[in-house]
Amino acid sequence: TRLILATRNAGKVSELRAILSDAGLPHELVGADAYPEIPDVKETGVTFAENALLKAHALARATGLPAIADDSGLCVDVLNGAPGIFSARWAGRHGDDKANLDLLLAQLSDIDAPHRGAHFACAAALALPDGTERVVEGRLPGTLRHTPSGTGGFGYDPILQPEGDTRTCAELTPAEKNAISHRGHAFRALVPFIRALTT
Ligand code: ITT
Ligand code: NA
Secondary structure (H helix, E strand, O other), rough: OEEEEEOOOOOHHHHHHHHHHHHOOOOOOEEHHHOOOOOOOOOOOOOOOHHHHHHHHHHHHHHHOEEEEEEEEEHHHOOOOHHHHHHHOOOOOOOOOHHHHHHHHHHHHOHHHOOOEEEEEEEEEEEEEOOEEEEEEEEEEEOOOOOOOOOOOOHHHHEEEEOOOOOOHHHOHHHHHHOOOOOHHHHHHHHHHHHHHHH
8 A cells, every 4th residue: 555654854754764664564655745736735733733634634635545644843841832833934934944943042042951851742643535534642852952963863853862861862873763752652653553544
């Protein structure tokens, strides 16, 4: 079976391919870029789960194939959960990882270590063309560094230090990150539903 990955974020696509192939799914995974004629859906939801479902339903309806999507972001304790669902456009331009990270660091420059708690959150959604849906969530708790470190991953990885580790997410190998990440947890929880509903 073909399974469409409803994302245009290259960092997510590579993580999802690894997570889903480690889970032994027999599906052929196709990125949304294989369907350039299908417009991106507006992320009008107010939660990660709502946005993930919006993206998955839009692509399932448009392609007639099962689709999976993720909506994810960084939730900072001292900012009451912001940037949250606005993580990809925190500095204004959608997907400008460097500007987003620089702005967040500037906003937190006066906050000292004990108050720099944060977590990555991910909602993983499956939608079928007939409207069937499943959505699950995962988290990665940690603290925020004052300066970026590491070159792996994407987005806010260079500043999030996972609980119990001394490195940032950008200093982990892809396999190490997937083992503990919000996206890893969420999609491993979605795998049984993918198996049951699409194979
Ligand atoms: P799609 O909507 O096409 O999937 P997107 O990048 O717009 O791609 P989101 O709306 O879910 O995706 O925004 C996610 C943002 O949250 C992303 O741009 C990063 O800034 C941040 N983020 C999510 N997961 C992350 C991770 O594993 N590591 C670092 N930053 C992450
Ligand atoms: Na989003």
